[in-house]
Amino acid sequence: MSSLNTLSVVEAIEQLESRAITSFELTKACLDEIERRSELNAFITVARDEALAAAEASDARRAAGKTLSSLDGVPYAIKDSYATRGVRTTAGSKMLDDFIPPYDAEVVARLRAHGAVLLGKTVMDQFGHGSSTENCAYGPSKNPWDTSRVPGGSSGGSAVAVAADLCIFAIGEDTGGSIRQPASFTNTVGLKVTYGRVSRYGSVAYASSLDTMGPMTKTVEDAAIVLEAIAGHDAKDATTSERSVDDYAAVCQSDPKPLTIGLPREFLADGVDERIIAVIRGVADKLTAAGHTIKEISIPVLEQAIACYYIIAWAETSSNLARYDGIHYGHSTLKSEKTASDLYDVYAESRAAGFSTETKRRIMLGTYVLSAGYYDAYYRKALKVRTAIVHGFEEAFKDVDVLLAPVSPVLPFKFGDKGDPLAMYMADIHTTPINPAGVPSLALPAGFVTEDGCELPVGMQLIGQQFAEGQLLSLGAQWQRIDLTHIRKPETR
Amino acid sequence: MNDRPVLNLDDVSHIAQLARLKLSTEEEVSFLGELNSVLSMTEALDRVDTSDLPETHNVTGLVNIWREDLAAETLLEEDVFSNAPRHESSHFTIPKTL
Numbered sequence: 001m002s003s004l005n006t007l008s009v010v011e012a013i014e015q016l017e018s019r020a021i022t023s024f025e026l027t028k029a030c031l032d033e034i035e036r037r038s039e040l041n042a043f044i045t046v047a048r049d050e051a052l053a054a055a056e057a058s059d060a061r062r063a064a065g066k067t068l069s070s071l072d073g074v075p076y077a078i079k080d081s082y083a084t085r086g087v088r089t090t091a092g093s094k095m096l097d098d099f100i101p102p103y104d105a106e107v108v109a110r111l112r113a114h115g116a117v118l119l120g121k122t123v124m125d126q127f128g129h130g131s132s133t134e135n136c137a138y139g140p141s142k143n144p145w146d147t148s149r150v151p152g153g154s155s156g157g158s159a160v161a162v163a164a165d166l167c168i169f170a171i172g173e174d175t176g177g178s179i180r181q182p183a184s185f186t187n188t189v190g191l192k193v194t195y196g197r198v199s200r201y202g203s204v205a206y207a208s209s210l211d212t213m214g215p216m217t218k219t220v221e222d223a224a225i226v227l228e229a230i231a232g233h234d235a236k237d238a239t240t241s242e243r244s245v246d247d248y249a250a251v252c253q254s255d256p257k258p259l260t261i262g263l264p265r266e267f268l269a270d271g272v273d274e275r276i277i278a279v280i281r282g283v284a285d286k287l288t289a290a291g292h293t294i295k296e297i298s299i300p301v302l303e304q305a306i307a308c309y310y311i312i313a314w315a316e317t318s319s320n321l322a323r324y325d326g327i328h329y330g331h332s333t334l335k336s337e338k339t340a341s342d343l344y345d346v347y348a349e350s351r352a353a354g355f356s357t358e359t360k361r362r363i364m365l366g367t368y369v370l371s372a373g374y375y376d377a378y379y380r381k382a383l384k385v386r387t388a389i390v391h392g393f394e395e396a397f398k399d400v401d402v403l404l405a406p407v408s409p410v411l412p413f414k415f416g417d418k419g420d421p422l423a424m425y426m427a428d429i430h431t432t433p434i435n436p437a438g439v440p441s442l443a444l445p446a447g448f449v450t451e452d453g454c455e456l457p458v459g460m461q462l463i464g465q466q467f468a469e470g471q472l473l474s475l476g477a478q479w480q481r482i483d484l485t486h487i488r489k490p491e492t493r
Numbered sequence: 494m495n496d497r498p499v500l501n502l503d504d505v506s507h508i509a510q511l512a513r514l515k516l517s518t519e520e521e522v523s524f525l526g527e528l529n530s531v532l533s534m535t536e537a538l539d540r541v542d543t544s545d546l547p548e549t550h551n552v553t554g555l556v557n558i559w560r561e562d563l564a565a566e567t568l569l570e571e572d573v574f575s576n577a578p579r580h581e582s583s584h585f586t587i588p589k590t591l
Contacts, residue, residue, distance in 0.1 A: 098576075099576055100575065100576065102568055102569075102572035102573070102575055102576075103568060103572075195551075195552055195553060196553045196555070209550065209551055209552075235560055238555070238558040239551065239553055239555060239558075241553065241555075301541060303537065303540075304537045304538055304540060304541050306534070306537075307534050307535045307536075307537040307538050308538060310531075310534070310535070311535060311538075318512060322513075325513075326578065327577075327578070327585055327587055328576075328577060328585060329576035329577060329578075330576070332578035332579075334578040334579045334586075334587075335578045335579075341588055342588060343587055343588050343590050344513070345515070346587070346588060347513040348513045348514060348515035349515050351512075351513055351514050351515075352514050352515040352516065355514070357520075360512075360514055360516070360520075360524075361524065361527060361528070361531075363512050363514065364505070364508050364509065364512055364514070364524060364528060365528060365531065365532070367508050367511050367512040368500075368504075368508050368528070368532075371508065371511060374497075377497055378497075378535060380548060381538050381543065382535075382538065383548035383549055383550065384541075384543035384546045384547070384548055384549075385538050385541045385543060385546075386548070386549040387543075387546045387547055387548065387549040388541050388543065388546055390549055390552060420530075421527055421530070421531055422530050422531050422533075422534060425531065425534065426534075436549075436552070437552060438552030438553065466552075
């Protein structure tokens with residue numbers, strides 16, 4: 001039998017329920033693998049003692065016939081952007097280097113209530129500001145398919161933890177592709193949910209009208225199980241929907257009815273790696289053979305979506321990050337100085353020392369687009385283009401049920417390859433249009449491309465209407481019955 | 494609308510002051526080039542005719558979410574101040590402002 005840490009959520013649940021294994025054994029296998037593969041730098045903080053204690057408690061519940069849910073005893077990793085009571089939460093930044101949250105994020109609270117075991121907090125670009133984890137104060141994670149390449153970001157540590165079997169499942173956060181792009185770069189599954197499907201309470205904010213919380217897993221079915229545990233209305237996040245949570249795991253068990261799947265030509269335009277386009281066209285052929293209809297469509301506003309996304313994201317992050325003032329929590333000059341200085345200096349010096357260059361850059365950009373004289377030309381214009389994007393998707397979904405697109409225009413790139421900020425931003429061209437519209441998108445393995453002797457994963461995204469997670473998961477699960485790309489594992493062990 | 498200005502060094506200093514970020518001269522010079530480069534990307538928005546479009550601030554359609562004003566458990570005082578750089582009993586301490 002292969003190591004326990006390689007199990008999927010479905011397999012782990014089966015083995016725990018049949019008493020073939022204990023949560024303690026499963027949790028210890030993950031913790032040992034995290035230690036053995038420390039060169040991947042997937043974690044900022046490993047909560048070893050807490051995890052083993054939680055696993056023992058789970059085993060005791062099971063022995064007493066009092067399990068909390070099917071996920072009871074299943075170990076998981078979570079992006080370090082989620083507040084975890086008593087466990088350091090840095091958001092990847094020195095600004096929060098010693099921050100110990102006094103409460104749990106709602107996602108963490110729900111997983112705790114389900115009995116899932118928290119292994120630790122994963123590497124991320126600071127405050128979500130990045131697409132490679134190179135903007136993490138605790139070092140970047142390495143892509144297990146080729147450790148000279150980035151794993152994607154900002155939820156790169158969670159993607160590596162899933163791809164390298166350091167956990168059974170993980171949680172990420174997606175503002176403009178931060179779940180989907182690392183999933184694509186590591187041959188794993190990541191779900192960007194409908195805005196408001198999962199509570200944002202207790203997640204360190206990047207851009208509040210775009211931020212979404214979701215699962216990162218080894219299979220589509222696993223993503224469905226985890227989503228069911230974390231989704232639903234939360235009084236502490238007024239933007240969550242009161243719509244009922246579907247039985248996502250059940251819809252994965254049977255094929256969806258034949259669907260019309262749109263292929264937007266803007267996602268296959270010049271500048272997209274032709275090898276990636278070939279993989280996506282191959283997917284379209286296989287989906288056609290499975291009974292679905294592929295329809296090439298056009299959503300012209302997608303070409304402008306990345307500019308709209310970034311203006312809104314900069315604006316919201318400059319506002320959100322104003323809370324780091326050196327007064328309430330986080331890095332502060334007040335900690336080191338005996339004599340109190342000027343209040344302005346406490347703000348400006350604490351922030352200058354705590355934030356990275358990239359985070360300062362985004363705060364500067366956001367401050368500028370919101371400032372007097374420029375608000376109309378940048379921020380207000382972006383809010384209107386956002387309406388055009390929403391309309392663009394609404395029009396498309398009159399003709400098709402689901403959209404198929406590549407996740408990234410490029411293969412996993414090498415460390416340092418995108419040192420220019422604009423080049424890094426443009427790598428998000430396929431993922432950023434989704435968040436301003438609030439629609440869900442499921443990223444999943446589509447195929448492989450060989451480059452420099454390395455086999456590198458290519459991901460696709462299935463995009464649906466708001467709250468169509470069930471439809472996307474059903475189609476994704478069908479894909480994983482047709483095509484077994486997702487079971488391939490990196491050999492750098 | 495191709496009248497977006499190009500930033501100069503004074504603009505960068507002003508933005509940094511608004512953002513409460515103490516930047517070195519080297520950082521300001523570096524940001525000057527980068528901000529102008531990145532902002533050039535936003536010219537794409539001019540290609541979208543938005544004259545008849547309203548602004549979208551949220552995509553959920555939810556408005557005015559109310560709840561009952563009920564007493565509930567909340568954080569303990571010691572938890573609230575546990576991460577504060579300086580505090581005295583039940584208040585944050587800051588430098589003298591007047």
